[in-house]
Amino acid sequence: MARLVDRFGRTGFAALTSLMWALPMAAWAGSSDLSPIDKTAYPWIALTIGVVMLVLWLVLLSRLGRVPVSARQRRFDLKQMSRGERRWTLALAAFATGLIAWLNGAATVDWAPLAAAIAAGKVGPALLAISLAVFLIAMLAGVVLSWRRATAAYRERLASFI
Incomplete structure (x- = not known):
């Protein structure tokens, strides 16, 4: 340990x-x-x-x-992190949690009724599918952006420490 x-x-x-x-x-x-x-x-x-x-x-x-x-x-030592690094790491955790929640929901839901409703031309289910896709894209983009910013803040902290 x-x-x-x-x-x-x-x-x-x-x-x-x-x-x-x-x-x-x-x-x-x-x-x-x-x-x-x-x-x-x-x-x-x-x-x-x-x-x-x-x-x-x-x-x-x-x-x-x-x-x-x-x-x-x-x-990932909170006491050593700068304010910006803490903020971007928190954003990364939030977006990663949203992505995991989306994946968990996608894995446990029966998609057949939604696909059948979309195939039948219903607007509500199509809007739901679009909003789910937008949520997924937002979570992925958030993970990538916050990871890059958190990494940049960490490198800046390392450079100022040396």
Whole structure:
């Protein structure tokens, strides 16, 4: 644990290890709406694993402050970030979350009724499809733009540190 904290910093370690509970929770959220159809208990298993891992993650975070770290610049250390870097990193997280939400919805929705309604020439479903496409494009563009700006702010911080 100490090597990972030293490598990624406290914030980076917390973000990276959050995947241990976030992925089972995402599996639960993605499969819970399918469970009434096939009558399985698999969503509850994923939820249980996610909750147990969340508790373990919180225990890890409670011990994180006592782990020594070497003094050097790290990409995702909130204390070291400039205001602009924090802002663009937050924007990146927001756009990435929107993109993941869109992908999760796209993976769990039955698209046949929407496609049939569009094929029948209905305006409402066509507008919904267009708005979903616009949302996807906006999230992708937001991820790319905010990643570039956050990276530029990080490089600027590194240049001023040296």
